[in-house]
Amino acid sequence: MTLAAYRPRPAVVPPLVVHRSAVPASAWHGQLRDGALRLVWGDVAVAADVVSTPELRALALAELVPARAVVGRGSALWVHAGRPEPERVEVLVGRRGRHTAPHPRRVSAEAELAPEDVVRVAGVRVTSVQRTGTDLARWLPSRDAVPLVAALVPLGFDPERALTDLGGLRGQRHVRTAQHTLALVGR
Template identity: 40%
Template sequence: MPKAPRRPPQLRGRIFRGSVAVSRGLLTRNDLRSSAWRPLFRDVYADAQLRVTHRHRCTAAARWLLPSGAAIAGRSAAVLLGVTGVPADEPIDVLVHHRRLVGGGQPAAGQRRGPAVGLRVHHGDLAPEDVIDQAGVPVTSAERTCWDLARWCDVVEAVVVIDALLAGRVTEIPTLRDYALARAGQRGWRALLRAVDLADPGAGSPQESRTRVRLVLAGLPRPETQWVVTADGRFVARLDLAWPQFKVAVEYDGLWHNDADQFHRDRRRLNQLLGGEWIVLHLTARRLREDFPGFLAEVRAALHRRGHRSRA
């Protein structure tokens, strides 16, 4: 039988520097190559039995790779501020001052060092007030995070994260608008204003955010989020996106529809809406990805049928 990999108790369930573990005699270099350990960054390893999240990787990068004055930023900062859904293996967004290095230490004379593998490094000015401490990790503030997202991402993906930060009450639309206006003339301030104007704290999921923003960018009137329908004072349904004046709604069919009971309950309540003369259009992940123009045409036709007239 093959020999089981060494798993010292001091390292179980932990993230650690490989060189430190070797210097202390806990592991050898060959041990680090075994299936017991997972490399995260250069010389940074995790117990393979640990479910490593994006937050874990952010913390490890901040502890061992970031130079002084740098901060976790962008989508990674949003994770540390409470946003979920960012894949564990997505590169860590890092913001550093110009001419600083990432990866630890200064290069020797005549040598050049690139960014550490697993990091997405951005360079720019970083004011002290734009950095907060999250359990010992330097993270860009919610407002700076939104500004960076508006500069680094397309508007749809920026709004997805801004929606989540608003829903988590980490920041507010007036605060973000003031932040952008205070930086008028700097690169990205208009992009942040645009993203804020499209944002909505009522979004129930990233896919709902993507759907809403793409519909609005296509010229449709802005829908209400999480619209509650009642009949005779009784709750009937909560709709993902709705144009109540036209009684047209969009429901995003997410992964939870794998739950047959939930699917049944959802369809029953939507039948009540159809009986109440609502038009409810369903959007799946596949259609959002592969046939959004076709779905857009259906929504446009439904709104037109109910009396909406697009502006010339």
């Protein structure tokens, strides 16, 4: 007789996120209805008692982020700060690089990203808090961008540094808009 029969079985750890495609439809809807699961984003859910974190939000988007892409702009804001939830994942790819394949839940744009502009959150490449704030200031109208960029300040976004970084982008699109937005955030 071996001792294997007396050893405790290893615990089965459920996955952190559950994709709708991994669960029968009746179980998916039943667990959502009963409050056992709650939606994180799209067709991705977690156990109802799991606290929402940047890592959890990044995992919810991971399936739609190709290896050559980086979660950016409003989607990166959602990963870092938890609001507002994006309708589609915004991913950034290098200039002259291959764009991502079309997908109804993803939109892509070209961007030059320095190594310090990219961080890994739960293994998913996401623009840093600093780059995210600068991009939002550039690509959104000031009235929309100011509260969003301000939400990144407690997470380490530095409006003064962003203004300095924008100095190297003179002549590029939306730099003046970003400068105006950052001046309003800095107040």
